[in-house]
Amino acid sequence: MIYLDNAATTFPKPDAVWEAVISCGREKCGNPGRSGHRLAAAAARELFAAREAVAGFFHIADSSRLIFTANATSALNTALYGLLKEGDHVVTSSLEHNSVMRPLHALRQRLGIEFTAVSCSPRGELDPADVQKALRPETRLVVLTHASNVCGAILPVREAKALLPEIPLLVDAAQTAGVLPIDVQELGIDLLAFSGHKGLFGPMGTGGLYTAPGLQLAPLLQGGTGSRSERLEQPAFLPDLLEAGTPNLPGLSGLRAGVEFLAQQGIATIRDHEMRLTRLLLDGLAGHDRIRIHGPADPERQTAVISVTLDGRDPGEIARTLDREFSIACRASLHCAPLAHQTLGTYPQGTVRLSMSVFNTEEEIQEAVRALRAIAEGNL
Ligand SMILES: Cc1ncc(COP(=O)(O)O)c(C=O)c1O
Known part of the structure; x- marks a missing residue:
């Protein structure tokens, strides 16, 4: 997983x-x-x-x-x-x-x-x-x-x-x-x-x-x-x-x-690793016309937490597909913060949230990018 x-x-x-x-x-x-x-x-x-x-x-x-x-x-x-x-x-x-x-x-x-x-x-x-x-x-x-x-x-x-x-x-x-x-x-x-x-x-x-x-x-x-x-x-x-x-x-x-x-x-080493993974995920998802990234989209100004939506797709359904087809565990919907979604313009449907730790690898993030792009292109 x-x-x-x-x-x-x-x-x-x-x-x-x-x-x-x-x-x-x-x-x-x-x-x-x-x-x-x-x-x-x-x-x-x-x-x-x-x-x-x-x-x-x-x-x-x-x-x-x-x-x-x-x-x-x-x-x-x-x-x-x-x-x-x-x-x-x-x-x-x-x-x-x-x-x-x-x-x-x-x-x-x-x-x-x-x-x-x-x-x-x-x-x-x-x-x-x-x-x-x-x-x-x-x-x-x-x-x-x-x-x-x-x-x-x-x-x-x-x-x-x-x-x-x-x-x-x-x-x-x-x-x-x-x-x-x-x-x-x-x-x-x-x-x-x-x-x-x-x-x-x-x-x-x-x-x-x-x-x-x-x-x-x-x-x-x-x-x-x-x-x-x-x-x-x-x-x-x-x-x-x-x-x-x-x-x-x-x-x-x-x-x-x-x-x-x-x-x-060392927190600095951990932060560097998480910023690298954040950059990889943001760059991998950028430029796709059906993928929207919500929030700063800048590793310097955020933690390793990224919210995305895919045009025309329900976040819950995307998270289920990620879990079943790709063995990727993430969270969908409102994340216990409805006011935040009103702020970001993602209320009431919410987002798909991908959040990383020091134990995640670049290969895992590349796989998540491939999976989200495949779903966005309607292949699943
Ligand atoms: C910003 C924020 N505050 C508070 C909480 C609540 O934390 P806990 O589950 O440890 O009670 C969370 C949990 O996700 C959170 O993200």
Whole structure:
């Protein structure tokens, strides 16, 4: 199989990830922070090592400010529900995933918050000045995806923050963690939400949220932490404040191995490889009168995520043909981001999304080009 659905979750993962999951499960899986015996202590050390490794990867100085979650959705909900109050206003973009748009919509209905989704161009460009123009006196937060999961467009998060230094910036890094270099200090990120199971190569059921010093979130969940157990209130210190319940320790061991794999390879090397594959795919599809590429169509300005449509063909049917006839796995339709498709002009039918990782090869991309061209020419 040629797997081109890495924006949904990466496959394959490095062997070291699964080895770490198994060895943690076999040897270290007491409940961290809950008991005093040796296995629980080994588990606590394992959890701390994972936290330090992931925090270091994003240049987070104090690892206790990084909490682990089940995925990016859970991290985004923790940030939005934890920060926003009645009457607050939020500025976001028209390329956001439903993991941002649905909580914002629910908070509008429940608490009367308001939000402005600043329009990006049909090629996926966001002008940071438009974010600034959308500000109101009651704006409490700016939420931006670091890169679109539909067309790969990279958003100018650093530039937006530079224009609005006093407003907290929440970055949805589901598509960029492990793909682009992320230094929370350098980019001016106040809250960083990410998936562990995509570019970081961790197992499913892993993700995280960083909150900058000075920002205090109200916890979405209350429960056991193994600390301050005599009190009914959730402990006020991090990570316990935002991390109630037993963590996914084997998954987090795997996530640590994923991050170590990335550090060994080097993000710059991975980015170069993915840019080469992106260029190959874009060049291979360019110039065909029935193939349309949506988004930047420029490897420098996007991640290795490409959305295409073929005139007169349904995206779902194309993806099925790619799977059945060519053994190519990709994703069709709206990719949980309907507003992004309205922006790109591909709503409501959506697109066929091809998304690559460091494990894809040039031969695989050439095969995908041949397959899409054959389908576009009506040969299948
Ligand atoms: C931009 C973006 N945000 C959020 C999410 C949600 O991530 P998760 O599946 O880890 O909850 C995704 C998933 O595809 C995404 O692409």
